[in-house]
Structures are given as C-alpha cells and as structure tokens.
Amino acid sequence: MGQAAGLSKLLRKIRWEMDAFSWSQLIIVLASFTAFLIVPLGLVVVRSFYSSSGGFSFYWLQTILTDPFYFPLRLKLLNRFPFISLEGIRGSLYEVVKYQTAGGEETIVLLTGWDMGVIPNSLVVATFTTLFSTVLGFTLAFIFAKYRFPGSEVLRIVSLIPLLSTPFVGAIGLKKMIVADGVLNVLFYDMLHLLPFKIEITGLPAVILVQTLLFYPIVMLNSYTALISVDPTLEEQAINMGASGFRLFRTVTLPLATPGVEAGALLVFILSLEDLGTPIVFKGTTAEKVLTFQIFNRIFTPAGLISQEATTLAMILLVISGLVFVGVRRYVSLKKYAMLSKGGTWRPKRRKLSPVVTLLVYIFILGVLFFATLPHIGVTLLAFAKQWGPTLLPSSFTLDNFIAVLSDEEASRCIMNSLVYSSIATLFMVVLGVSAAYLVSRKKSLPGIGALDLLVTIPIAVPGIAVATGLFLTYLGTPLSPTISGAPLLIASYTVRKIPFTVRAVFSGLEQTDKTLDEVAWTVGASRTRTFFSIVMPMILLNVLAGGMLSFIYSMSEVSTGIVVGDANHRDAPMTWKMYDMLFHGLAGGTFQPAALGFLLMTLQFIFIVGANLLLRKRATALIGV
Amino acid sequence: MVSIRTVNLTKVFGDVVAVDHVSLEIRHGEFFTLLGPSGCGKTTFLRTIAGLEMADEGRIYFDDQDITDMPAHLRGTGMVFQNYALWPHMNVFDNIAYGLKIRKVPKEEIRRRVKEVLKLVKLEGMENRTPHQLSGGQQQRVALARALVINPRVLLFDEPLSNLDAKLRVEMRAELRRLQRELGITAIYVTHDQEEAMSISDRIAVMNRGRIMQVGTPKEIYKNPKNEFVAKFIGQGTFILGEVVTYGEELEVRLESGKVVKAVPSHPDVRLEVGDKALIMIRPESFTLEPGKGYNEFEVEVYHISFLGDSQMLQASNEVENFIIEVDPDLEINVGQKLKVYAPPKHTLAVKL
Numbered sequence: 001m002g003q004a005a006g007l008s009k010l011l012r013k014i015r016w017e018m019d020a021f022s023w024s025q026l027i028i029v030l031a032s033f034t035a036f037l038i039v040p041l042g043l044v045v046v047r048s049f050y051s052s053s054g055g056f057s058f059y060w061l062q063t064i065l066t067d068p069f070y071f072p073l074r075l076k077l078l079n080r081f082p083f084i085s086l087e088g089i090r091g092s093l094y095e096v097v098k099y100q101t102a103g104g105e106e107t108i109v110l111l112t113g114w115d116m117g118v119i120p121n122s123l124v125v126a127t128f129t130t131l132f133s134t135v136l137g138f139t140l141a142f143i144f145a146k147y148r149f150p151g152s153e154v155l156r157i158v159s160l161i162p163l164l165s166t167p168f169v170g171a172i173g174l175k176k177m178i179v180a181d182g183v184l185n186v187l188f189y190d191m192l193h194l195l196p197f198k199i200e201i202t203g204l205p206a207v208i209l210v211q212t213l214l215f216y217p218i219v220m221l222n223s224y225t226a227l228i229s230v231d232p233t234l235e236e237q238a239i240n241m242g243a244s245g246f247r248l249f250r251t252v253t254l255p256l257a258t259p260g261v262e263a264g265a266l267l268v269f270i271l272s273l274e275d276l277g278t279p280i281v282f283k284g285t286t287a288e289k290v291l292t293f294q295i296f297n298r299i300f301t302p303a304g305l306i307s308q309e310a311t312t313l314a315m316i317l318l319v320i321s322g323l324v325f326v327g328v329r330r331y332v333s334l335k336k337y338a339m340l341s342k343g344g345t346w347r348p349k350r351r352k353l354s355p356v357v358t359l360l361v362y363i364f365i366l367g368v369l370f371f372a373t374l375p376h377i378g379v380t381l382l383a384f385a386k387q388w389g390p391t392l393l394p395s396s397f398t399l400d401n402f403i404a405v406l407s408d409e410e411a412s413r414c415i416m417n418s419l420v421y422s423s424i425a426t427l428f429m430v431v432l433g434v435s436a437a438y439l440v441s442r443k444k445s446l447p448g449i450g451a452l453d454l455l456v457t458i459p460i461a462v463p464g465i466a467v468a469t470g471l472f473l474t475y476l477g478t479p480l481s482p483t484i485s486g487a488p489l490l491i492a493s494y495t496v497r498k499i500p501f502t503v504r505a506v507f508s509g510l511e512q513t514d515k516t517l518d519e520v521a522w523t524v525g526a527s528r529t530r531t532f533f534s535i536v537m538p539m540i541l542l543n544v545l546a547g548g549m550l551s552f553i554y555s556m557s558e559v560s561t562g563i564v565v566g567d568a569n570h571r572d573a574p575m576t577w578k579m580y581d582m583l584f585h586g587l588a589g590g591t592f593q594p595a596a597l598g599f600l601l602m603t604l605q606f607i608f609i610v611g612a613n614l615l616l617r618k619r620a621t622a623l624i625g626v
Numbered sequence: 627m628v629s630i631r632t633v634n635l636t637k638v639f640g641d642v643v644a645v646d647h648v649s650l651e652i653r654h655g656e657f658f659t660l661l662g663p664s665g666c667g668k669t670t671f672l673r674t675i676a677g678l679e680m681a682d683e684g685r686i687y688f689d690d691q692d693i694t695d696m697p698a699h700l701r702g703t704g705m706v707f708q709n710y711a712l713w714p715h716m717n718v719f720d721n722i723a724y725g726l727k728i729r730k731v732p733k734e735e736i737r738r739r740v741k742e743v744l745k746l747v748k749l750e751g752m753e754n755r756t757p758h759q760l761s762g763g764q765q766q767r768v769a770l771a772r773a774l775v776i777n778p779r780v781l782l783f784d785e786p787l788s789n790l791d792a793k794l795r796v797e798m799r800a801e802l803r804r805l806q807r808e809l810g811i812t813a814i815y816v817t818h819d820q821e822e823a824m825s826i827s828d829r830i831a832v833m834n835r836g837r838i839m840q841v842g843t844p845k846e847i848y849k850n851p852k853n854e855f856v857a858k859f860i861g862q863g864t865f866i867l868g869e870v871v872t873y874g875e876e877l878e879v880r881l882e883s884g885k886v887v888k889a890v891p892s893h894p895d896v897r898l899e900v901g902d903k904a905l906i907m908i909r910p911e912s913f914t915l916e917p918g919k920g921y922n923e924f925e926v927e928v929y930h931i932s933f934l935g936d937s938q939m940l941q942a943s944n945e946v947e948n949f950i951i952e953v954d955p956d957l958e959i960n961v962g963q964k965l966k967v968y969a970p971p972k973h974t975l976a977v978k979l
Contacts (some may be wrong), residue, residue, distance in 0.1 A: 016695075019697070067687075516707045517711050521713075525774070526699055539714065
C-alpha cells in the first residue's frame with residue numbers, strides 16, 4: 001500500500017462520512033472562526049513583530065521586555081553565577097499610614113503588595129489566585145462530598161453564588177467592603193473593636209482577593225464532581241487493606257480526584273490572567289499594572305490607530321494563556337466533563353460528623369460564605385443606597401438609582417444594545433455550536449475532528465482583550481469597522497468568545513444520546529440531514545436551550561471587547577461599557593448607578609443560570625466544569 | 627426479497643481487522659446467522675451490510691446491484707438493534723410510522739399499515755404508549771415492527787434478544803422465525819448464543835477473529851465441524867489429541883494414551899494423512915454403555931454427575947483424558963464408579979488440526 005492508496009482511502013472515508021449537510025456545517029464553523037478568531041489572533045502575533053516602517057522586527061518585544069515598567073527582573077552575572085536581580089521590584093507588602101482624626105490618631109495598614117512590573121505581576125496574581133482558589137475550593141468540595149451535617153446541601157448551593165458574579169459587580173461590591181472606611185473596618189474596628197488598626201486591602205492583593213472569591217467555585221465544582229464520581233468501593237477496598245485517615249486521603253482519594261481539581265485550577269489561572277474587570281475597578285492603584293489593563297489602556301487611540309505596544313502585550317498575554325491551555329489539554333482532556341457527568345450513579349457515602357467538628361465546619365464555611373457573598377451584598381446595598389458614608393449600612397434606601405439609570409437615555413440604549421447583540425450572537429452560537437458539537441460527537445473517526453474540537457473549545461483560553469485587539473487590527477477601515485458601527489464586531493466577538501458554553505452543553509447531550517438512535521433512522525430511509533432534524537435535534541433540545549441561555553448571559557456580561565468597542569463608538573456601546581463609563585467618567589450617582597446596572601445584570605444572570613441548570617438537572621455540572 | 631453476496635469484505639479499525647476478507651452468499655428468503663464469540667467481527671459485518679460502516683475492501687451486492695458505496699438510508703434494510711433504539715421523544719405509532727412518512731406514504735395508508743404491523747407483532751392498541759412505558763419484550767416488538775413496516779429488502783438483527791430474560795428469549799425466537807418465514811424476507815441474524823443460532827437459522831456462519839470458520843446448516847455445523855474452532859465452539863464434546871496412523875478405507879488415530887481408535891473425518895472436505903495430528907471429538911450423546919461391533923471402548927471413572935432432567939451428564943476421566951458422557955436419566959450411577967463406555971466409529975470424528 002503506497003501513499004496514493006492511503007490517500008484514496010482517506011478521500012473515500014471523507015466522502016462516506018460527509019454529505020452536503022455535514023460539509024455546510026463544517027464550513028460555516030470554520031469560516032466564522034477563521035474570520036473572527038484565527039485571523040484576528042494571527043494578526044496580533046504578526047503585527048507585534050512589525051517595526052514602525054513595516055518590516056519584520058523584534059523592536060517592540062525587545063522594548064517591552066527591557067522596559068522596567070513591564071519587566072524589571074534582570075539576569076545578572078556575578079562571580080560567574082547567574083542570578084535574578086530583584087532591583088526592579090518596588091514597594092512593600094504593606095504600608096502604615098497614620099493620621100489625625102477628631103477622636104485622636106488612627107492607624108491604617110495598607111496591604112499594597114510589591115510591584116514587580118506588568119508581566120510578572122500578571123503571573124503572580126494568577127498564581128496566587130489559583131493557589132487560594134484551589135485550597136478554598138477543594139476544601140469546601142471535600143467537606144460537602146464526604147461529610148453529612150444539617151444544612152449541608154443548602155450551604156453547598158449558597159457557596160456557588162460567586163458563579164453568578166457579573167463583571168465589575170463583584171469588584172465594586174467588594175471594594176466597598178475592604179477600603180479604609182468600608183464595611184469590614186466599620187464592623188471589626190469601629191464597632192466590634194476586634195482590630196487594633198484599620199486594614200485596607202488595595203492594589204494587586206485586592207485583585208487576588210476579589211478573584212479568589214470569584215473563582216473558587218470553579219475549582220469547587222470540578223473537585224466536587226470528581227470526588228462524588230469516585231467509586232466508593234475503591235476507598236472501601238483501601239480501608240479494608242488497612243489505610244485510614246490522612247493516608248487514605250493521600251494515597252487513594254486525592255489521586256482519584258486530581259484530574260478534576262487540576263482542570264478547575266488551570267481554568268482559574270487563565271480566567272485570572274485575562275480578567276479585565278477587577279483591575280479596572282481598582283484603577284489608580286498598582287492593580288493597573290497587569291497585562292489586561294495595560295493593553296486596554298493602550299489599544300485604541302482616538303485617532304483610530306492601534307497601538308503597537310498594546311498589540312505586542314496582547315501577543316505576550318496570548319502566548320502565556322496558550323501555554324497554560326496546552327497544559328490543561330495535556331493533563332486533563334477537556335472532554336472529561338462528558339465522562340464525569342455520566343458518573344455518580346452510586347450513592348456517595350457521607351460520614352456524619354461529631355457535634356464539635358460540625359461546629360468547626362460551620363464556622364469555616366460560614367466564614368468563607370461571608371466573604372464570598374460580600375460582593376453581592378455590597379452591590380445590592382449600593383444599588384439601593386441613597387447615601388452611604390463610613391457606616392455599616394447605607395443611611396437611607398431608595399429606588400432612585402434604578403430610575404436614574406433607566407431614564408438615562410444612553411444607559412437604556414446600552415441595555416437595549418446588549419440585549420440585541422446578545423440575542424443575535426446567541427442565534428449564531430446555537431447554529432455554529434450545534435454544528436460543531438454534532439461533527440465532533442458523531443464523526444470521531446474522521447481525521448482532523450480533534451482539531452475542530454480544539455478550535456471550538458479554545459476560546460476559553462483566549463484572553464478577551466487579545467481577541468478585541470485582533471478584531472480591531474483586522475477590521476478597522478473595513479465596512480465592519482467599529483468606528484462605523486460597533487454591532488458587527490461585538491456580535492462576532494460574543495459569538496466566538498462565548499460559544500464554548502453552547503458547544504459543551506450540546507456535546508454532553510449528544511454523548512448521552514446513543515448513536516444507534518441516529519443509525520436506525522438511516523436504516524429506515526432517513527437521510528443524514530433529515531435524521532439530524534427529526535431525531536437528533538429533538539432529543540438534545542434541552543441541552544441546546546440551556547447552552548444557548550448560558551451563552552446569552554455570558555454575552556450580556558462580556559467585558560473586554562465591549563468596553564474597547566464601546567469606547568470607540570458610544571452610540572453602539574453595550575451595557576458593560578456603560579457600567580465602566582459611569583464608574584470612571586460618570587458625574588452624579590458615584591458608584592450607586594453602576595451598582596444598579598450591575599444589580600440588574602446580576603438578577604438577569606441569576607434567572608438564566610438557574611433556568612439552565614433546572615433544564616439540565618443532573619447534567620448541569622457539565623456546564624462549568626472544564 | 628434479495629440475495630446478498632459479499633466478496634472479500636474487509637473492515638479495519640486501527641490495527642484490528644474486524645472483518646477479514648469475508649466472502650459469503652446469502653440466498654433469497656434465507657434466515658442466515660452469524661455466530662461467534664464477542665469481538666469476532668459479526669456485528670461489524672452486519673453494520674457494513676447496513677451501510678453503517680464503510681467497507682475498507684471488497685464489495686457487497688444485493689442481487690446483482692453493487693451497493694458497497696451506497697449510503698445507508700438508500701439500502702432498504704430494516705435493522706433491529708440489541709438496545710432496541712426506540713426514539714424516546716416519539717410514541718409507538720410515530721416510531722413505526724417514521725419510515726413510512728419519509729417514503730411519503732399517504733396518511734391513511736400509514737395508519738393502516740402501522741395497525742397491521744402492530745397486529746403482526748401482537749401489540750394491538752399500543753400506538754400511544756411511549757417507549758419507556760413498555761417492557762423489554764414489547765420494546766423489542768416495536769423495534770421489529772418499525773423495521774418490518776417499510777417492507778425492507780433485507781432484515782438485519784444485531785443480537786436482538788440478548789437483553790431479554792431466558793423464557794421470553796425462547797418465545798421471541800420462534801416468533802421472529804415465524805414472521806420472517808411468513809413475510810419471506812431475507813434475514814441476517816447476529817448472535818453469540820449457539821443454541822439460539824441452532825434453533826432459528828437456515829444456515830449458520832461461524833466466525834472467529836474476522837474470518838468465516840464454516841458455513842452450513844445447524845446440523846452440519848454440529849455433526850460435521852470443519853475445524854477445531856467450530857468443533858469446540860458448538861456444543862459439548864470429549865476432545866482427545868491424537869495422530870493419524872491409518873488413512874484410506876479406514877481411519878485410525880493413536881491417542882496420547884497409546885490407544886488406537888477407529889474414526890471418520892469430521893467433515894467430507896477434511897483430508898488427513900498418516901502422521902497428521904488430529905483431534906478426536908465425540909459428542910456426549912454418541913457414547914453408549916452397550917458395546918457394538920467395531921466400537922471404540924474407553925474405561926473411565928466418573929467424577930461429577932449433572933442431572934439435567936431429560937438426561938444425565940457424566941464427567942469422567944481415565945487419568946489421561948477427560949470425557950463428557952450423556953446417559954439415561956434413570957441410570958443409577960455414583961461418583962467414583964468405574965464404567966466402560968463405547969463410541970461407534972462413525973460418531974468418532976477426527977478433526978484436522
């Protein structure tokens with residue numbers, strides 16, 4: 001058998017598997033992703049190696065890596081031993097500020113953290129966020145998976161609340177809690193006198209704190225699913241052989257759950273890296289010195305030019321996320337969720353706890369939940385607050401913030417814009433997502449299907465700000481230019497960025513539907529196209545609906561492209577841009593009105609996520625888990 | 627009604643040759659069974675006939691029409707799957723009517739034909755049930771009705787009875803056969819259950835590792851196995867290794883114990899030569915306790931007795947070889963008892979190794 005024979009066999013195989021309908025499915029998916037993901041990201045990479053005169057050059061990469069602002073760490077040779085010089089690191093972990101008040105001297109400890117330059121900062125923030133989220137998420141998952149105590153189910157669901165967090169909302173809410181005259185200091189310093197001084201968390205530590213509280217449920221959900229999917233007889237066998245306590249945990253339980261934990265942790269790393277909303281809220285502190293914010297700040301000049309510096313930074317961010325994503329794929333197949341959602345047919349064994357331990361567990365969980373729900377409580381209070389000085393609660397409540405927001409012409413137009421763009425994008429995502437999921441699930445034997453799978457899951461790992469940069473690079477000056485109308489690029493960007501939610505929901509539905517149900521339709525005479533519409537689609541309808549709902553709501557809360565495009569063209573800006581705009585350029589209302597917008601978005605998100613989960617019931621874990 | 631012919635049909639999955647150059651001819655209206663252990667390629671063969679798998683090599687013909695590259699939905703096969711594969715979002719009527727709707731059969735006729743076929747499979751009045759309201763046996767009948775209603779050119783069964791309990795399985799077996807015969811549709815049936823294959827088929831193809839080991843009527847396969855695999859896979863028997871010492875008018879084989887027995891070739895096609903290794907096979911029911919002229923005689927000691935109601939199976943040995951012997955259920959016999967048993971040469975089969 002020569003190469004020619006192999007090739008002709010391959011062609012025959014392709015002809016056999018692919019009819020006109022499958023081809024059209026494949027082509028629309030490939031065309032959309034090429035136009036709005038591959039080409040834009042490709043341009044980000046290519047353009048970052050352009051010199052100002054247009055030729056190939058390392059100028060910008062070199063400039064950035066030698067600029068202490070971005071990368072102050074220097075490799076130095078001293079006594080022939082290379083070591084990394086830490087000279088460029090500024091600041092200290094904390095600062096003590098004293099000032100006089102009417103009641104005497106007050107001390108504030110500012111947790112500011114070191115500033116190591118933009119690139120190391122991003123990595124350090126992502127690392128700590130991942131570390132804290134993993135410890136917190138896994139501990140909670142372990143408690144909920146292994147122990148039984150009154151109220152454990154309720155607490156488990158409450159601890160997933162941060163998943164509902166919308167952009168800015170968490171950060172705005174939490175900021176109100178942790179500043180010097182914020183709720184926590186009022187509570188613990190002014191009222192309870194538990195602290196000897198006020199503490200204000202700011203800058204990068206604040207970003208880490210906010211992100212940890214936002215992202216730990218991702219690790220928790222993955223770990224929980226992994227833990228309850230472990231066959232209890234495996235542990236029983238180990239106990240039977242004499243293992244117990246920590247040894248049992250270390251040698252059996254943990255290794256079995258590791259893939260789920262790792263998947264969650266690596267996803268958190270990427271999400272932290274690409275988070276733009278949190279740094280924006282802490283604007284004015286060292287929180288600005290992370291990659292996403294720097295790109296955002298430089299990307300677009302009012303003259304309609306794309307900054308080369310921003311492009312190169314986007315390229316660096318893209319490369320880092322890409323490497324992490326390869327890690328995810330290597331350790332844990334992203335398809336794992338399909339398998340995990342099938343598991344758990346047995347009743348997981350849960351041990352009862354002694355009263356003392358139960359009390360300790362309660363204290364721990366309630367403590368975590370207190371912090372985790374602070375943002376939501378904070379933003380809700382802000383949304384309804386009339387005035388809120390340095391007190392525990394707002395001094396008076398009102399609905400004026402909502403009235404102000406809804407009667408503001410620009411704000412209501414932005415809400416409308418978001419609804420329209422997200423609806424249209426959802427339509428595209430359903431068509432493309434169902435097509436892609438169908439091909440990946442049903443044509444596994446075709447060469448190249450793995451690549452298609454990768455293509456439609458990879459947007460998870462692609463930082464939004466890099467996509468935004470790429471879209472600007474590609475489409476400025478074309479009829480799709482955001483300076484003409486923001487709509488096309490926003491819809492396109494929502495579609496490619498949020499499609500993994502639809503794909504995953506549909507794919508898990510397809511995997512749970514026996515392929516013989518398709519096959520038997522063929523044997524009685526239905527073409528593949530007809531089978532697809534009359535057999536496959538009705539069976540996965542719920543998954544399509546739920547996936548569409550999730551994609552819709554995540555489109556509504558998309559930040560990166562939204563605020564970049566919104567800045568270029570206020571008329572077509574989405575809701576998230578308006579929130580950003582009100583936070584920093586708003587006149588009256590302070591944080592109250594953006595909080596009101598955030599509250600609206602949060603409510604919408606709550607309805608949609610709960611709705612999608614109800615539709616999918618048991619399969620729901622498939623949606624958040626990697 | 628068609629005849630089906632495959633020529634060197636081959637299907638490869640990765641490194642595994644699931645179907646290995648299979649050439650078969652299945653006649654008009656025949657009930658043809660593929661029998662083999664799991665993983666032998668029988669289901670893959672069936673799926674290739676249905677067009678669910680692409681043939682890597684070889685051709686498939688329905689009568690004289692080459693359908694090797696024809697898409698599944700144009701082949702006009704009716705297939706019944708092991709898991710029934712009823713569409714959960716449709717009721718019984720819609721499941722069965724689906725194929726007719728595709729053929730744009732008028733509504734009234736659809737109604738009539740669904741009713742007819744439901745009567746045929748004894749499910750009258752069940753039109754509005756949903757699949758999960760049905761028992762396993764009923765689901766199986768719906769799956770069968772769905773395959774029958776389109777008047778398929780060929781019926782394909784992929785272990786259709788293996789999910790039913792033993793009693794129902796026996797009933798359904800007879801019913802399948804009755805329906806197939808009445809309708810006169812060519813049928814290919816896949817199973818790993820040899821008893822099922824024996825009781826239902828016109829002819830059986832025994833498969834192993836993607837290859838056809840023997841094709842024949844149930845009787846031929848049982849009485850005249852062509853090779854060791856078929857001899858051991860079908861039915862029970864006493865197997866003793868030996869070497870051919872005489873081959874001509876008579877066939878004599880020297881067993882490992884040194885004893886020489888008179889035998890016949892297991893199958894008319896089997897050719898042996900002096901010095902060949904051969905496997906002597908004697909079916910349990912071929913043994914007698916009465917000597918006859920020229921019978922082979924064995925002296926054995928019984929070590930286990932299985933009472934089966936209509937017979938007793940003795941497991942016995944003579945220190946070198948093990949025997950399985952069927953005896954009259956009324957015979958008084960005990961473990962440890964020594965016996966002389968006899969086998970006529972015409973039932974002492976020499977299988978070529």
